[in-house]
Amino acid sequence: MAKCEVCGNNYDKSFEVHQGNQIHMFDCFECAIHALAPICSHCGCRIIGHGMETESNYYCCAHCASEDRIQAFEDRILEEVTQ
8 A cells, every 4th residue: 555645545556656757656536636737827727638838838728828818839749659
């Protein structure tokens, strides 16, 4: 068993999330989202989907981005890897 870093629960089905060079321990996705998901710069909600980002801000949707007068985004698509 491992202790969740958000709620402190000891749970036999806890899991690790590796982010960069850090390792986080959680007992559920809700705690992982609370700790790691970016926050929309306009409405403040946690972004659990792809969202949108500029150089310094994250947005949960096009509406929130447009409210902050952001009109254009560029997809960050990595080159496909074939196996």
